[in-house]
Amino acid sequence: MLQNEKWQKAAAEQWAHTSTIKAVRGVIEDRNGNVLASDVPAYTVVVNPEVIAEKGIGAEVIQGLNELLDKPVDELTKLVEAKDEKGKYYKNREIRNEGWKINQDLADKVTAFIEKLKKEHDTLETGVGLVREQKRYYPKDSLAAHILGYTDRDGNAIMGLEKYFNKQLAGTDGKLYYQSDGKGIKLPDSQDTFQPVVNGSNFKLTIDSTIQHYIEEAMKKAYAEYKPKSISVIAADPNTMEILGLANMPTFNPNEFWNAEPGDFFNHAIMTRFEPGSTFKIVPLAGAVQENLFDPDATFQSGSIRIKGYSKPLYDMNRAGYGTITFLEGVKRSSNVAFIKIGYEMLGQEKLLQYINNFGFSEKTGIDLPGEVSGLVNPDPSRAVENATLAYGHGKLLVTPIQQLTAIAAIANGGKLMVPHVVKEVTDPNTGKTTVTQPEVVRQVISEESARETGSYLEQVVADLQHGTGRHAYIEGYRVAGKTGTAIKPDGKGGYDRDKVRSSFLGYAPANNPKIALYVIIDEPADAAGGGAAAGPVFKEIVSQSLQYMGVPKAVESDTAGSSKTPAKAAAVSEQRSTPELTGKTVKEARQQLLNQGFDFEAVGNGAAVISQYPVKGTKLTAGQRIYLLTQQDEAMSIPDLKGQSLRDALEILNLLKVGISVEGEGYVTEQTQTENNGKIHVSLKLSPVNEYGENIPVTAADEAAAGGEAP
Structure with a gap:
């Protein structure tokens, strides 16, 4: 009886499986929502020496991958002709470095090469394939490199913010423990244990x-x-x-x-x-x-x-x-x-x-x-x-x-x-x-x-x-x-x-x-x-x-x-005044305080209380600068009129409202348009430069013509 229980326990352990659910690494953005680091699809080129030898296409594979990946021929030859200690061809070899986690453009070229081999040799198997993975991508290349740092090809955070906040960015992989039969099929009475995935946090930086x-x-x-x-x-x-x-x-x-x-x-x-x-x-x-x-x-x-x-x-x-x-x-x-x-x-x-x-x-x-x-x-x-x-x-x-x-x-x-x-x-x-x-x-x-x-x-x-x-x-x-x-x-x-x-x-x-x-x-x-x-x-x-x-x-x-x-x-120069603390007050209280003190302001939303403000408490206000009171945050919120505001102020306000932003020109906002796509609000701002007195200079059709079609 005891011996029977021992074998049952051993069998259960042998049939136990763990399935990993990969956590998504957090996105890093600048203060205006421009992506500085994110995970994107990547592909690793793999070869099957056994199939390549069986089809007799080793020379073509080596030449083709050499041209696409720029990996030395002698190194490709070792991979394509790799055998185990018994002299049998391996069934799977990764093309490391040059063919490891390549981008979509190069992956498309490898796919085209595979299709060419299939057509020329009238076969469904070529011994060349792609494995889809994820890799860290920095869309602005070297911009802010010493701030961001980087992760290596194995996903290890090496330096910068990537390393400093790695635990928060990486999240935690999820796991599913289950039991299967000898063929790997999940048992009906499998004792499953599920650990949910925790995706990494998203970081918005102060960097502009x-x-x-x-x-x-x-x-x-x-x-x-x-x-x-x-x-x-x-x-x-x-x-x-x-x-x-x-x-x-x-x-x-x-x-x-x-x-x-x-x-x-x-x-x-x-x-x-x-x-x-x-x-x-x-x-x-x-x-x-x-x-x-x-x-x-x-x-x-x-x-x-x-x-x-x-x-x-x-x-x-x-x-x-x-x-x-x-x-x-x-x-x-x-x-x-x-x-x-x-x-x-x-x-x-x-x-x-x-x-x-x-x-x-x-x-x-x-x-x-x-x-x-x-x-x-x-x-x-x-x-x-x-x-x-x-x-x-x-x-x-x-x-x-x-x-x-x-x-x-x-x-x-x-x-x-x-x-x-x-x-x-x-x-x-x-x-x-x-x-x-x-x-x-x-x-x-x-x-x-x-x-x-x-x-x-x-x-x-x-x-x-x-x-x-x-x-x-x-x-x-x-x-x-x-x-x-x-x-x-x-x-x-x-x-x-x-x-x-x-x-x-x-x-x-x-x-x-x-x-x-x-x-x-x-x-x-x-x-x-x-x-x-x-x-x-x-x-x-x-x-x-x-x-x-x-x-x-x-x-x-x-x-x-x-x-x-x-x-x-x-x-x-007129003495500057500081922004008062308004967050947490009722809209009525904040409005009365600002009116009594002579501030220019605008309430955004229909809520009863101020949930945030711009500029923040204690900010030195320039002449004519307006205070914005955010009273609610939902899809129905109206966007305030930002004409006359600086680009920086306009971006801060729109970021508070969590809307998409695009900008044309420099200086002060002269036009704004609002669109909606799949429930997401997008605001486009057009700006004009300022003259020596701080006044807007509108860009006219005549200006554009004189500048050869470009705004001055």
Whole structure:
């Protein structure tokens, strides 16, 4: 009896089967719904050596697959003629690499080749076939490669977001356990166990593909001109620290990762530590302003300065100096002596270190990407010179590009150090639940007033076209605040090699209402080109294009040079107001509050309560900017009139409403049309550029004719 039970148990185990239901890997999109990564059908070419030998078509198969797949003939021959240890032909061999997970176009050509063999040899079997699989596909090729990362051909997540969020993206395969008879047919009384599939979550990023494209195109030009070791650029909305774009060169195509060099995968933007040089001067400047120690009209003797206990003087880049100048001119000229006096003498050793730490340079920023390293700040407290050189970004100080960007954003946004992030929202397709990443403030580093004043001095670094080191980043019609950096690299022997530098530019615009903060760093540009000359133009190209794309109007006048205080013209600009918190209020309450406070607004939907709003609470509103209140979300929801809105604002609003979007033109919305297909609403926007007064310029038929059929 016991023996019988033993055999029954063994038989049951032998007849037990497991069927796997593959989970679908989540889609990654940019902030506007453009797909950046998704699974697509792929095909693997297989051969049956036994059938090929039986049909006597080995030579034809080898030649045909060599022409289609470009796989070497000798390697194909080994596969097509493969035998086991008993000398019998194998029945199945995969054509790895060249024929592994090929795209639809190449698969169609292989299918045509198979049909040709069938016809020529009058057979239904050729010994060549295709196995349908799935593979990860990146439709924009190398765009945002260091953010996305990639998965290998086996589906393993290797780097970037793909690796960092692999568990959420991958989901969990489902399984069906069942019992069958000896022929594999499921038994009527099979004891089934079913584990449902959990598909991967879909990610919407903060990245804007258009701004990312501007970044990468500008980088390519600089890379070709200066032939550096690397270039990194990061752009963010300083008010939320949503990363709008991040790129490094050299880079790679995640669809063809096997063609890249090992160094191409390195994400310098978050993984490289270096002495920052003069872009770091924003920290002692902000600290001195906060402590009411900075007098722009006070003077000092430029050129060199001696530090107690150190035998050699410390110099300005121009060792002869500029004579006796004001501290404001020292800021504009990026005088090292000025900043030693500001940071080391005025603030003092302890306060300087305190502000460096408060601005986040001793810790990771917490960006949601893998591999971020922390900066290092470790001067010897007993060595005055090591603490003095911190004030101009050299010595016992190493930072990362993302730390630099986060610091300038704190000045741009009113003094708040914030956590940068690239994930905007995550949607679980199994439940429909969407989790939105909220802006996160680490600490208030300086007051809003001090941030505004610091920004006014940084604005003059760019606007003073005679003395400002940042003049190459000047953008006509826009107020730009920024700081250049030319950091001489250590020579590895305790000194510095003046022929090797890291050139950088750090800034934001518009200075009076920041929409974008950007950091550009070029490692070892040819001829040791400085930060103003090499990185400034890259900043200018990206930011000018991005502001126009965002629909930010140009100011009538932008001359801010020559004044030691915030320019009178800037002060005359009407004071900006912040968006109040409206989410959760009833529509009636929100409406009354906005009417009482004089805001322009529009309610979208017929719900009784505000479920979301745009812009979000605390956003600085530009003149005439409207607040949108979303009160419900269903198919019957009407789309608000977006005419007059910037492209950026229009896209944010339509994304809230979960509708399809297409765009034509740049600037402000002049026309919108709405269509519906299979219950899905699609909105088409037509935009026109703006003139120097911020007014729309309609594109007329005459304009198109004059431009040869294209809108100007």
